[in-house]
Amino acid sequence: MSVPLSDYLQGCRAEIESMLATVLPSPPDCFPPLADAMQYSLLAGGKRLRPILCLASAEAVGGDRTLARPAACAIELIHTYSLVHDDLPAMDDDTMRRGRPTLHVVAGEGMAILAGDGLLTEAFGVLAREPASSDPMVVARKLRVIGVVSGAAGVAGMVGGQAIDLAAVGTSAAAASRLDTPEALQAMHARKTGALIRAAAVAGAIMGGGPEDAIEAVDAAATEFGLAFQIVDDILDVEGASEDLGKTAGKDAAAGKPTYPALYGIDRSRQLAVECLDRAEAALGRVSLGGTRLLEIGRWIITRTN
Template identity: 45%
Template structure:
């Protein structure tokens, strides 16, 4: 019987949900409103792809998912913060996310900004309190990886490029650079963090980072394609928003057919990066293949 990706993702998603529920503060006190806003987006039904990738990488490298779980939760919190801020009127100005009104539509812009800030800062508190058996130098390496991926050298830098490219002509190299940073950096970091916490060798960490790099680009290309061809009911948001905002996407530059080919090329490269790993890497292989048929 073949590997059941749907079951695997469902089980791992539940593990992450339970860990987040156990660790993230329950709204109370004078700060109640910002915690309610943070939890609204954190528990809004995301795929939990980044934490799942982190846990899988830890196991591929020979470690345990339990040791990597705090970092996996931190990755989801960083990702959620980025979505809250991306949806703001000053950024992408979106009304819906995952089929629900965006954070600022429910709580107002000021609280939405602060909710994102709270998620980002709490994420690093999670990492700082990881199991005492993990060497401090490894925790510092995880922190450094998350900082690079989420800061101006990664996700924030990619968002800046995205905003500045809206009203000017750009080439494919610029679009790829933007997405490597805006989307790919945190995806790749998920693999790197998991590999580090799993005790992976330098070669294993490098291979998993390379897998993450190509997975991130394939994910973004298929995301761009869904914005052109996707179903609003399955996606949880209205397609066509990229074109309406003059976003620089792969389909806009390459067309539908070539974009599909580019996605397949990156999936193939991601699979090649896993060539040296045994069957423990099968979840990662299945996730890469799934990108070519995803509907949401």
């Protein structure tokens, strides 16, 4: 806890960027236009919230964060694939992401679909291969993490949340109304955004060798972080300028998409995010993890401006 959070985040990011730059198969193993397409989306920056949370969770439970680094990178590959597919014309039809034209705009829809498929598939390759070890304990942790990550990214998690969102938006007022209660909105976001954030933290805690009660507490805290993240995201979509966000601002509201500010107003939405953080603090405190970087990361999530 000696260095300021900003330095800690920077250190994590450097570690992650370095591994991300080399983790995918490159030519001649990978067809060059496909490699370019994946790199374009993967190395476009981004907050790297999920991999940072993964590394910090491994440390929070007393583990070595290098053991969690492959899982951190794999989860960022999955997050990136989800952005690429969500931006497609048949989905959210977005043309800007992380301050640049979206992948299908620059590489075509077919190549964007394949780049997403490739990022997702390679993520599981990374989880299976790394860290390379025949130690049965590490092998068992890796397999458990693959189960956690596939569950979070799959149809009961992220893909399912996106399907619910897709079905509710843009077709009719009746369909949109399916998401206009707080419970329905929260359930959709818990899948679409929350599940992978949770999986990132849990994967870190597992790879770091945390005891079961610590893994559960990290899961509970990350569940709150995920919700807080989404609330702040909705607030930023209302308040932010496109150039700060790196994506089209005000798009959700314009699409008639239900948002926290629309349901609760800005002030109450902010208060809800703070309450998430309070619950996360309580969960971590019960297993004496309240003094770890995790809570600082939670604070960063609710005070971020992009």
